[in-house]
Amino acid sequence: MKDYFAGIMAVLWKDVLSELRTKDILLSVFVFALLSLVIFSFALRTDRATVAIIAPGVLWAAFSFSGVLALNRAFATEREKGSLEGLVITPVPRDVIYFGKMLGVLLFMLAAEIMLLPVFVVLFNVALDVPRLLLIIFLATLGFASVGTVFSAIAVNTRSREIMLPVLFLPVVVPVIISAVEASARVMTGDPWDSLTVWLQVLVAFDVIFVVVSSLVFEYVLEE
Amino acid sequence: MTQDSLPGRTTLLSRVFLALAFIGILVSLALIFLWVPDERQQGAVYRIFFFHVPAGLLSFAAFAVVFVASIAYLWKNNRAWDMVAHSAAELGVVFATLSLTTGSIWARPIWGVWWTWDPRLTTMLILWLIYVGYLMLRAYGADDTRVSRFASVVGIIGFVDVPIVFFSIHWWRTQHPQPVLAPGGNFGLTPEMTVTFLIALAALAFLSAHLLLERLALRRMSADVKEIRQALSAEEGA
Amino acid sequence: MADSGPSAVEARRLSKDFDGHRALRGVDLRVLEGESLAIFGPNGSGKTTLIKILATLVRPTSGSVSVAGFSLPQDALDVRRRIGVVTHQNYLYDELTCYENLTFYGRMYRVQGLPDRIRAVIAQVGLEARLNDRVRTLSNGMQRRLAIARAVLHNPSVLLLDEPEVGLDEQAVNLLEDLLSRLNDGRRTVIMTTHNLERGLRMSDRVAVLVNGRIAYQETRAALDMARLRGIYAQLAGARV
Numbered sequence: 001m002k003d004y005f006a007g008i009m010a011v012l013w014k015d016v017l018s019e020l021r022t023k024d025i026l027l028s029v030f031v032f033a034l035l036s037l038v039i040f041s042f043a044l045r046t047d048r049a050t051v052a053i054i055a056p057g058v059l060w061a062a063f064s065f066s067g068v069l070a071l072n073r074a075f076a077t078e079r080e081k082g083s084l085e086g087l088v089i090t091p092v093p094r095d096v097i098y099f100g101k102m103l104g105v106l107l108f109m110l111a112a113e114i115m116l117l118p119v120f121v122v123l124f125n126v127a128l129d130v131p132r133l134l135l136i137i138f139l140a141t142l143g144f145a146s147v148g149t150v151f152s153a154i155a156v157n158t159r160s161r162e163i164m165l166p167v168l169f170l171p172v173v174v175p176v177i178i179s180a181v182e183a184s185a186r187v188m189t190g191d192p193w194d195s196l197t198v199w200l201q202v203l204v205a206f207d208v209i210f211v212v213v214s215s216l217v218f219e220y221v222l223e224e
Numbered sequence: 225m226t227q228d229s230l231p232g233r234t235t236l237l238s239r240v241f242l243a244l245a246f247i248g249i250l251v252s253l254a255l256i257f258l259w260v261p262d263e264r265q266q267g268a269v270y271r272i273f274f275f276h277v278p279a280g281l282l283s284f285a286a287f288a289v290v291f292v293a294s295i296a297y298l299w300k301n302n303r304a305w306d307m308v309a310h311s312a313a314e315l316g317v318v319f320a321t322l323s324l325t326t327g328s329i330w331a332r333p334i335w336g337v338w339w340t341w342d343p344r345l346t347t348m349l350i351l352w353l354i355y356v357g358y359l360m361l362r363a364y365g366a367d368d369t370r371v372s373r374f375a376s377v378v379g380i381i382g383f384v385d386v387p388i389v390f391f392s393i394h395w396w397r398t399q400h401p402q403p404v405l406a407p408g409g410n411f412g413l414t415p416e417m418t419v420t421f422l423i424a425l426a427a428l429a430f431l432s433a434h435l436l437l438e439r440l441a442l443r444r445m446s447a448d449v450k451e452i453r454q455a456l457s458a459e460e461g462a
Numbered sequence: 463m464a465d466s467g468p469s470a471v472e473a474r475r476l477s478k479d480f481d482g483h484r485a486l487r488g489v490d491l492r493v494l495e496g497e498s499l500a501i502f503g504p505n506g507s508g509k510t511t512l513i514k515i516l517a518t519l520v521r522p523t524s525g526s527v528s529v530a531g532f533s534l535p536q537d538a539l540d541v542r543r544r545i546g547v548v549t550h551q552n553y554l555y556d557e558l559t560c561y562e563n564l565t566f567y568g569r570m571y572r573v574q575g576l577p578d579r580i581r582a583v584i585a586q587v588g589l590e591a592r593l594n595d596r597v598r599t600l601s602n603g604m605q606r607r608l609a610i611a612r613a614v615l616h617n618p619s620v621l622l623l624d625e626p627e628v629g630l631d632e633q634a635v636n637l638l639e640d641l642l643s644r645l646n647d648g649r650r651t652v653i654m655t656t657h658n659l660e661r662g663l664r665m666s667d668r669v670a671v672l673v674n675g676r677i678a679y680q681e682t683r684a685a686l687d688m689a690r691l692r693g694i695y696a697q698l699a700g701a702r703v
Binding site (some may be wrong): 003006007009010011013014017018021022077082083085086087088089090091092093223224 | 517521543547549551556567570571572
């Protein structure tokens with residue numbers, strides 16, 4: 001058991017170290033999400049009445065698209081240097097590799113999303129109940145990372161990988177997006193906790209189901 | 225079941241299914257236009273339901289086949305299962321397309337809109353997107369020997385997602401009420417309608433079975449040709 | 463070298479079929495512990511596929527294969543602990559230093575006393591001076607040597623090399639050959655595929671020629687019929703061009 005976690009930590013440490021050196025994922029996610037927010041501000045009417053209605057949707061649209069970007073980068077380095085094979089030959093169970101990569105992607109996406117929140121508050125003039133919103137962001141991003149890691153590993157091995165990832169990923173995470181938007185909307189209008197529970201339950205259910213399913217199928221993506 | 229057990233030609237069974245489908249569809253059309261009464265609220269327009277709902281059900285059944293065949297392929301590593309999964313996915317997308325277009329055609333005269341965010345219809349849309357993605361993966365990864373495994377993974381994840389998609393859209397809809405586009409909701413089935421529905425369902429089911437068998441036969445023939453080609457070019461080189 | 467003793471690698475009627483293309487057609491191979499084997503063969507002969515199967519990267523379609531006493535594909539995990547693999551791709555992370563790369567793999571392989579072990583292998587491959595430099599800054603030759611360090615870090619009993627000289631200039635290749643002959647100490651089993659007949663012969667106890675997915679010729683160096691080997695090889699080289 002100790003070995004198992006040590007393996008996951010080793011993969012995670014390696015990804016975090018690489019990312020800190022290049023800031024590749026963090027920058028692309030942050031800048032792209034920022035651009036999305038700005039474009040949405042122009043594209044949608046943002047007078048005081050409507051901004052409260054569209055703000056949660058805009059936030060999650062920005063997070064969803066920039067999430068695709070982050071996932072695209074998740075296996076990019078491995079692909080370029082063939083290091084994915086290097087991971088495959090290590091004497092660790094395949095789900096160790098899955099969890100290591102997934103936690104890395106989760107961390108980077110969360111970091112970029114949290115950096116983006118102040119920008120969102122400024123551009124859209126919303127008041128935030130930060131702890132509750134952070135919970136929603138965590139659960140939804142975990143959902144993204146859970147299936148995203150599998151799809152990223154698949155897409156990176158395909159022609160037209162830039163289009164394959166969003167095509168596979170976005171329809172599957174529709175429940176996550178719906179739930180995140182609904183829950184965030186209630187947080188932003190200060191609704192009581194009860195109104196959020198059904199959406200949080202969907203998020204938790206999605207996370208649990210797909211972390212388990214993804215960790216089981218991941219080995220088939222690694223094999224040849 | 226191995227690849228070699230798949231027939232590489234049209235079988236008698238397949239022809240029987242086609243004949244049953246042909247008769248069934250003719251009979252259904254006759255019943256739909258000549259026998260069943262108008263619906264109380266929707267008038268004559270509702271008749272499209274007799275093909276709309278079976279198309280949706282069969283598409284869902286096809287994706288269930290993809291799910292099972294994908295698991296079987298990953299477990300047994302037998303290309304026959306992979307061919308079944310691929311063929312069922314194609315069939316599923318065809319019927320999903322039919323379901324979506326008939327749904328849209330149905331919504332227009334009743335509600336005045338081309339689309340309602342009805343949970344069943346919207347879930348079908350998401351399913352359509354997921355399995356179109358599956359087919360795109362097959363197309364883009366065709367040169368890669370791993371694509372069968374990748375597609376199987378997508379087939380499994382996609383199907384597991386279906387109930388979650390359905391419920392999330394269902395609850396979302398209760399927050400933002402939209403027109404309901406389904407039987408049992410605001411219209412009851414008379415006995416004539418039930419009989420016609422079952423006949424139409426059976427007819428389309430036979431059609432699906434026939435199409436699946438034919439598609440499998442084509443795949444088998446394709447694979448054989450490819451193998452022969454490779455054997456020939458290997459001999460030339462040696 | 464006696465033709466008896468424990469096997470490091472045993473393959474019987476090993477075949478691999480890639481969606482219709484038969485890369486390996488019934489390979490029979492036996493490599494004893496401590497032996498070094500050089501596998502020659504033209505492009506497309508199945509050399510890389512064979513090494514990849516031994517490296518647990520590819521599953522065989524039929525036949526049996528065992529490495530370091532464990533069967534594949536069932537005991538892949540046990541095999542992975544005992545093999546080191548070097549291919550054209552170095553399995554290195556550009557943005558990390560040599561030290562960090564080796565630390566990562568050391569952790570994945572559960573190597574004990576990692577810092578000392580890293581210093582030992584780095585010295586073996588002659589890269590002490592570059593230990594804290596990012597891999598991106600290393601030349602191809604140096605990266606290949608680091609890859610070898612990575613491969614022997616966990617002291618594997620079997621070392622698999624797939625054309626390790628590819629992509630390197632003359633000087634780097636000589637350094638590499640030097641390094642490999644030092645690693646070829648009789649305790650470790652080394653299996654190497656190569657294009658270069660002379661070099662392969664210099665460094666091996668046993669040779670095999672792979673043609674069209676089958677072993678066309680296999681012999682220990684002592685019993686080697688050079689004329690016959692050169693003949694087969696020239697014939698292949700000629701036919702393939």
